[in-house]
Amino acid sequence: MLSPERLALPDYEYLAQRHVLTYMEDAVCQLLENKEDISQYGIARFFTEYFNSVCQGTHILFREFSFIQATPHNRASFLRAFWKCFRTVGKNGDLLTMREYHCLLQLLCPDFPLELTQKAARIVLMDDAMDCLMSFSDFLFAFQIQFYYSEFLESVAAIYQDLLAGKNPNTVIVPTSSSGQHRQRPPLGEASMLEGVEASLFSQCLENLCDRHKYSCPPPALVKEVLSNVQRLTFYGFLVALSKHHGINQALGALPDKGDLMHDPAMDEELERLLAQVPGLVNSAPANPEASCLPSRTPPRVGSPWRPLHHARKVDAESDGSTEETDESET
């Protein structure tokens, strides 16, 4: 606990980096809202439950968007929850429109903004034909990149526009909130003769960005890897490459690999149990719904922390390696 680098940071910064305050504030807020009920069964238990759910990644279920967006851990948990709940849709092979995916997102977060889904869809569809159908895995990975790294992507977009316009790449660019992606295309110059920007130049800029960016970025090494494969690339080409990169996915740690995307044995078991009760639902009179539809209970994972599915994890180079610590500090 008393590792030296922790003591090196001043207090507030330390807390902020771990987003401890966010969770504490939220916990207290929840406590206030449900005063009467919680006071019944004890504040200590409430806090236990709360932080358990934070660890498990269930704290973001049906919460407002501002909370879900607040910390990287929240974002990752949300992605994971979305995957878990709607993996079956993907497994079924249905191709859905952007609006329908947005609808599914809204089932978990009622005020999820349409913009984000649209941006994610743009990545999949390469900014073309926005009404096209998308597969679950395509959408999910693109959405992951867009949602988890949204601020980073905005800055990247700004940089890209500047490079397209031929501006000096070494000037410090301060990204404004949302204007980055809506800038007008510059008048035709040399850069537009070939599509996109030069990869090496782009790579340099992104490195600078990662260094000073306070929001989470993809691991710079991996970004470099992506950019080293090509000569030139467009903005959406870059994003697509990011979304399909396995390493980045693993570094994020929210979703399983593409190959394993449809694979979740525990949930499948649960589903089978539920399915076994469906004939009972249809035939029996509604007078007895509780007995027939009560799913047999699996004990909730009270104590088990949330772990990413894949086992070979990259221990280093994560901007928030908080999962390790919470594991140990939990029990």
Added chain:
Amino acid sequence: MIPGKYRSVSGRAANNVNCGLHLVIQTSSLPEKSKVEFKLNKETPSFSGRLLQHDLERNYSSRQGDHITLASSSMPSFPILQRSSEEKILYSDRLTLERQKLTVCPIIDGEEHLRLLNFQHNFITRIQNISNLQRLIFLDLYDNQIEEISGLSTLRSLRVLLLGKNRIKKISNLENLKSLDVLDLHGNQITKIENVSHLCDLRVLNLARNLLSHVDNLNGLDSLTELNLRHNQITFVRDVDNLPCLQRLFLSFNNISTFESVCCLADSSSLSDITFDGNPIAQESWYKHTVLQNMTQLRQLDMKRVTEEERRMASVVAKKEEEKKRESHKQSLLKEKKRLTINNVARQWDLQQHRISSIAPNQDGKVSDCPQDPSQLRGSTVSAFPEETGSLDSGLTSALQGLSVTDTHLVEVDGDTLSLYGSGALESLDRNWSVQTAGMVTTVSFTFIEFDEIVQVLPKLKIKFPNSLHLKFKETNLVMLQQFNALAQLRRVDQLTVDPQGNPVVNFTLWKYYVLFRLSHFSMQKINGTEVTQNDMIMAERLFGILAHVASSELPQYRLISILGDARKKQFRYLLETKGKKPGLVNEENSDSKRLVGENTNRATLNYTTRDFYNARLEEIKEKKKFCKMYMEDLVKEATEINMKNEALQKLWPQMFIELVRDAVIEIRNKSSYMKLCLQQITDQK
């Protein structure tokens, strides 16, 4: 022979004409002259055996006949008729020249007191040479070839004029026949009734088998009792009510198809006998009772007596028809009103949805005015309520005019369907519905209403219309799957119809499965008309089952409670009290609370709050969040201060410790002085 029907009608002249006179033609022996001789034979028994012979010479010089001689006159074309003096004395007032093959009327000399003249069955083309017979009462020209009525102007005493079966095209030249009693013009080519207005003594007028297409111009016939218009092409009848004495009217075999075309008959109080057979009107189902109802004075219809029973039936049927007509009229008015209202509601809806970009300024004012001025609104209408619609009639016409301006919603109950158009209609759910009506309603249809608004009245719907099993949504702005969560609070829904028009959610591939999943406790039968199969249910569960599982078992307790709301809170509290508050019992309590909470509880947390409510709630929470933030900041400050102090202490402690130890050692170095010091301290304390 004089047709029998006139026997009783005419005066004395008719009675004397029972005899028939035979004309026998004899040709002369003289080669250069063909002579014609006529014999007259009596046919009636009372005069049997007596023969009268007339000789009529056609265009030639006279010849001696037995009794009658036809001498050639100064005019070479007309034969002259003469009778023997015996005949003249015996039948001084009648003369019969039936079937004599006459082509012209002969000149009749010396018969000035003749009263009856019979020219039946000849070939006479013009009425001539009878002007001198000024006492003539009865003139029969039946079955000739007369083309024009003429030559009658001196016959002022004429009472019976029979011109049937001729070729007369026009009624004319009857001006002086003011005493005419019977006028028979049947079997001619008359197209129009005219020039009869002066015949104020006329009692029988026969115009059967002519070419009449309509009947009018009947004024002046003040004595007319019988009017025969059979076998014409009459389509309408007028002026019959101007005939004060008309009792019998025969209109068989014409072209009358509606009662309106003969409606003047209803106003004729004298009519007692009428025939319509052979007309199109007689084929109609409403013929008999319409006629009987409109002509209550009738005694015979189509030659059959009208019984009291028939009359009664007719009036009953007529009343029913009247009512039916009124009813259907009312219905069509109501339908029109409904249509206009719905159009109005649709337009308002479109405006609301910003589909109509250009809005006329007065419309704009209207739109903004309507919700603010409820007294102007005509409000809702309810149809198919017999007891309530009685008073609508008077208001309807005026309302129809003002309709497009004021009506903004429509509520309609039609047997088992309750239809609501426009958001204002939702207020009608507050009304006191009769138990019977409300109980019959099984289908509720919402059109042009925002779904979010419907969600708020669903509890009311549950209570007021407990049997509603089928919900229909059209133009209700269903855009999210989440919105279907709101339907879970109803008691039961068997069928759901979501019209693609105005409901974008239908475009989603998964919407039906989501509905089946979320509302699985209803065991729905049909969605949008298609039956729900077992496979559908399984698919729905397969797609969204995990969502339900996650939503129930992976939510922490307090979240579960806060989402599920008050009712469940109470149940849960009760549960807690009985079960105790041990933290380890999380599992069991979880399952128990689920068991208590009615419907498919693992889905119960999937709720829908309308956008407005959601935002309002978030606003409320903002205050709390601010407070929490401040509170946390204070706590953090405290904690960091303590931490700082702790760290500072950690840093300083070794030094401090050493100093403490050193101070202590220095103190105890001189044992004796230290002892003294301690003792001193103890005594000082006391």
